[in-house]
Amino acid sequence: MDAVEIFDTTLRDGLQVEGVSASVDDKLRIAEQLDSLGVRYIEGGWPGANPKDIEFFARARDELALSTSTLVAFGSTRRPKGKVDDDATLRNLIEAGTEAVCIVAKSSEYHVTEALQTTLDEGEAMIADSVEYLTANGRRVLVDMEHFFDGYKSSPEFSLRALEAAVVKGATHVVLCDTNGGSLPHEIEAIVADVYRHVGSDVMIGIHCHDDTGCAVANSMAAVRAGARHVQGTLNGLGERTGNANLTTIIPNLQLKLGHQCLPEGRLERLTVVSHHIAETLNRAVDPQAPYVGSSAFAHKAGLHVSAIVRAKDAYEHVDPTLVGNGTRFVVSEMAGRATIQMKAAELGLTMDGPAVNQVIDDLKRLEHEGYHFEAADASLELLMRRAAGWDHEFFRVESMRVITDELPTGDFNTEATVKVWVGDQRHVYTAEGNGPVNAIDTALRRAVQRAYPHLERVHLTDYKVRILDGSGATGAVTRVLLSATDGERDWTTIGVSPNIIESSWRALEESLVYGLLHAPTTGP
């Protein structure tokens, strides 16, 4: 099967998503991640649309050493009735200094006559002149055909004229865009097949889909079936409204299911880690249920088929998860039987004898009755299983912890925590202020332990959830705290349960640090 080029637009279209913003530094780090994944093109932004993108391209020239990907600057065709040599957009594109540029062109008759308020001849000339100018300046030119599918449905003649104008003037790619995201796979497949008959032998056909019908991945795949060999999308499907076509799904679909090589040899297995890295940089967690890369994508809950999975994993998984850098995970709860616990132990690399397995089953039943919920706290489960197998950590030992909150006469609140811990035979006493008790005890404990374990500098909390569980009878209500942390490579969640919210938070914090130390590159077991 032919190779399919991947064009990533996370740094341009992807950043249109609400609630996400990226600094120039963030964008440079993301570009490095995309290069390590091995996408063919990285669209860096729209120089001229904002100063941040001008700075990005300037710094990228000096600071980015891409080994696999080509950086692309995005812009548009010249203005209606304007001239290419005094067009600010085109000048900014050239000044970005990239080898390749991508320009958006109006390819729908309705948009030319209604949105631009100009003639079809001028609409065609805008494309032809701009492509000619950019190729004359030594740039490889990709043209995003905006509203192509909607335009083609109502007036195929103009949409094809727009394409031909770009091809004749030397564009290397014409990228058909479902800009409003309203098309369905059978429409995309039929229209791309028509386009392929017209220009398929002269130019590479690309596809750019949005997910407004929930079909962006399917639409991109349909386009490839009809002859497209260039796919645009974003990591984790980021993008405005419902998002762009999700490359973390499309790439493995094309490569593993249809045999189209999308990434260089050996890179597909970086998919999960790159997806999580980029999500972390943008402070936007990967959906646990995301295909291929989600934490639940290959998770099996205790039940009838667990012992069958041990015998034949491939009977219950559509692909081998290691191909995309993910792994099989067994979800354990109080319902778990011996087989599930044994599989979980194997997953964690623990050897557990019969009494240890029974111990885990008893502990789970008792703790879940008290309000623990281990399905949501894999790290605490791992520590519980290790303890049942006879292990205990020796990273640090807590002597005492105290936290005080005062209301000042000004109405402000002051919170201060003091933690006394032993690391080996060294006693450390640290006091820290915080914006609340959890923040203060986290800071104090971390400072006390960090001197001995510098790796903890990389560990930070990403989420803190509290739930009040209704108690029955004499036990009263208890609070359950779930605490998520990351060290940039690995994400984990721990749990604490107690009638006292400080105690449940403290338990979860302590376990979170222990887990972070256990899996640190230098202090692991």
Ligand SMILES: [Zn+2]
């Ligand atoms: Zn778009």
